Amino acid sequence: MPTSKHIILAGCGNMGYAMLEAWISRGGIPPRNVHVVEPVEALRSRAAVTGANAYGNIDEIDPTLQPAIIVVAVKPQVIAAVLEAYRRFASSAVFVSLAAGVSIETLETCLGPCAAMRAMPNTPASIGQGMTVTFANPRVGTAQAQRAGELLAATGEVIAVSSEHLVDVATAISGSGPAYLFHFLECLASAGQALGLDRETALILARQTIRGAAEMAATREDDPEVLRREVTSPNGTTAAALEVLMGQNALMALMRDAAAAAYKRAVELSRAN
Numbered sequence: 001m002p003t004s005k006h007i008i009l010a011g012c013g014n015m016g017y018a019m020l021e022a023w024i025s026r027g028g029i030p031p032r033n034v035h036v037v038e039p040v041e042a043l044r045s046r047a048a049v050t051g052a053n054a055y056g057n058i059d060e061i062d063p064t065l066q067p068a069i070i071v072v073a074v075k076p077q078v079i080a081a082v083l084e085a086y087r088r089f090a091s092s093a094v095f096v097s098l099a100a101g102v103s104i105e106t107l108e109t110c111l112g113p114c115a116a117m118r119a120m121p122n123t124p125a126s127i128g129q130g131m132t133v134t135f136a137n138p139r140v141g142t143a144q145a146q147r148a149g150e151l152l153a154a155t156g157e158v159i160a161v162s163s164e165h166l167v168d169v170a171t172a173i174s175g176s177g178p179a180y181l182f183h184f185l186e187c188l189a190s191a192g193q194a195l196g197l198d199r200e201t202a203l204i205l206a207r208q209t210i211r212g213a214a215e216m217a218a219t220r221e222d223d224p225e226v227l228r229r230e231v232t233s234p235n236g237t238t239a240a241a242l243e244v245l246m247g248q249n250a251l252m253a254l255m256r257d258a259a260a261a262a263y264k265r266a267v268e269l270s271r272a273n
């Protein structure tokens, strides 16, 4: 039997659509091989614009379709109810769940014994700059892992971890991380406004600063501390600001508390779902 090239994407909200965009625009995945299931009509139409097949319900898909990969991008709170209708694919497809805090054990409880992977992506996936962390159960075969890995690689970097709880840690760092950066952008722009810039100019300055600094951090191999020191003249302006941010480890402590709260929530979700 030829290997199926078909992919089902269950859920095409923020994260599902980010993945879909990357697969089609950067991953060389023919849209006709992607089958999106999304109950919200507006989101379904958005998905259909990419050329992918779009359905409101899994039962609308050709019953003879044998997908190789099923990417599950629905909220953790509904995943158990949603997966009920996907049990029929459990013996042949590999399931890749993006749901925060939903364990492999829960996926297997919903689907029965199956090849199951957790993947924790982030929204920069939509522009091919994502970070995805994966963990697979032993039923995922080498070829399945490779195909799923290729699919995820279309969205950016992919790292496999050897212990499942590290997916929850990754959720708190890279999964939620873009929101931390967007909030930092809001804060920096707001500080500019407080000092007299108009909002538009403050946002331009903050956005391009974050973009340039992120690009430098990504392209130079130096430790971030080296990059920070290059900006910091002795007794200068940066030193004055860093005394506020780094005094008593202020930002470090805040960031650790924030990430710990996200991790705790992932663990709570894993107990609730």
Ligand SMILES: NC(=O)C1=CN([C@@H]2O[C@H](COP(=O)(O)OP(=O)(O)OC[C@H]3O[C@@H](n4cnc5c(N)ncnc54)[C@H](O)[C@@H]3O)[C@@H](O)[C@H]2O)C=CC1
Pocket: 010, 011, 012, 013, 014, 015, 016, 037, 038, 039, 040, 043, 072, 073, 074, 075, 076, 078, 082, 098, 099, 100, 120, 121, 122, 123, 175, 176
């Ligand atoms: N948004 C993010 O940055 C990230 C989200 N995730 C995970 O991705 C998953 C989706 O999150 P978002 O995209 O943010 O949520 P979302 O609410 O934007 O998307 C979920 C989509 O699932 C759809 N849906 C509901 N029932 C369905 C069904 N029976 N069949 C197919 N689709 C159905 C909803 O209509 C909705 O469009 C969550 O489990 C989340 O933990 C993971 C990493 C990052």
Ligand SMILES: O=C(O)[C@@H]1CCC=N1
Pocket: 100, 171, 175, 176
């Ligand atoms: O906020 C959430 O629960 C999801 C998981 C990581 C990013 N968004």
